[in-house]
Amino acid sequence: MRRLLYQDEARLEYGRLFWKNPACKARLLAHWQDARHPYHERFLEKWMPLVDRILSASPKDDDALDTALQSEGLSLRVVVKEIPPVFGSFW
Amino acid sequence: MPRRELSSPQQVIEWIHEWGALLKAPASMTLIGSAALLWHAAQKGITTSLPENSMDANPVTDSDELAWLCYDAIIGSEFEQTHGWHINLMPESVLKELPEGWLGRAASSQDGHLTVIVPHAADLLAPKLRRNEPRDRQHAAWAREQGLI
Numbered sequence: 001m002r003r004l005l006y007q008d009e010a011r012l013e014y015g016r017l018f019w020k021n022p023a024c025k026a027r028l029l030a031h032w033q034d035a036r037h038p039y040h041e042r043f044l045e046k047w048m049p050l051v052d053r054i055l056s057a058s059p060k061d062d063d064a065l066d067t068a069l070q071s072e073g074l075s076l077r078v079v080v081k082e083i084p085p086v087f088g089s090f091w
Numbered sequence: 092m093p094r095r096e097l098s099s100p101q102q103v104i105e106w107i108h109e110w111g112a113l114l115k116a117p118a119s120m121t122l123i124g125s126a127a128l129l130w131h132a133a134q135k136g137i138t139t140s141l142p143e144n145s146m147d148a149n150p151v152t153d154s155d156e157l158a159w160l161c162y163d164a165i166i167g168s169e170f171e172q173t174h175g176w177h178i179n180l181m182p183e184s185v186l187k188e189l190p191e192g193w194l195g196r197a198a199s200s201q202d203g204h205l206t207v208i209v210p211h212a213a214d215l216l217a218p219k220l221r222r223n224e225p226r227d228r229q230h231a232a233w234a235r236e237q238g239l240i
Binding site: 006013018091 | 153155158159161162163164165166167168169170171177180181182183184185
């Protein structure tokens with residue numbers, strides 16, 4: 001997988017850490033679906049299942065995950081960029 | 092616009108102390124960037140502020156509890172409103188930017204449940220000087236003036 005920007009990589013790495021905790025996962029999902037979140041519509045319309053898929057995956061499977069996503073016309077890099085940011089004002 | 096009010100060694104020490112008391116379980120973070128330079132200054136009892144303020148501290152951690160505190164301290168958070176700067180969690184891969192062997196030269200401190208690992212000032216400055224922006228050169232000059240390198 002081509003190198004991600006540090007901010008993208010951080011959202012993947014820490015997103016995966018939080019995804020293992022149901023309460024943390026629930027809070028993130030609620031934040032990303034909040035009407036105040038600027039990306040909530042695109043997240044709900046398309047990217048939620050894909051973000052869930054990559055955050056549920058183990059880093060050691062990233063090459064295989066990237067290959068699988070590429071066969072679907074995507075890539076791990078593309079989906080990582082769709083992990084929404086967190087906005088402190090309503091987090 | 093993010094606030095840019097991180098400038099003094101005492102601010103970093105107070106933040107670490109605050110979170111060391113908040114954590115419910117042991118956690119560690121590696122601190123890099125300007126906040127790490129300020130940490131070194133604090134260890135030497137230096138109170139001189141950075142020549143140009145920073146807007147964030149940059150930790151790396153594998154603790155979900157500590158990472159969650161960092162998310163609560165992001166841009167726009169109550170933490171930023173209170174402190175005038177925010178936390179910008181970095182991925183572990185950023186540590187590869189440091190010179191080889193950095194961990195063997197790092198210092199550390201323990202505050203409550205929080206262990207802070209801080210690369211040597213010379214190692215912290217290596218990626219900054221590669222970037223070589225005016226602010227990076229100013230921070231390097233400050234580190235020299237304060238005897239950190």
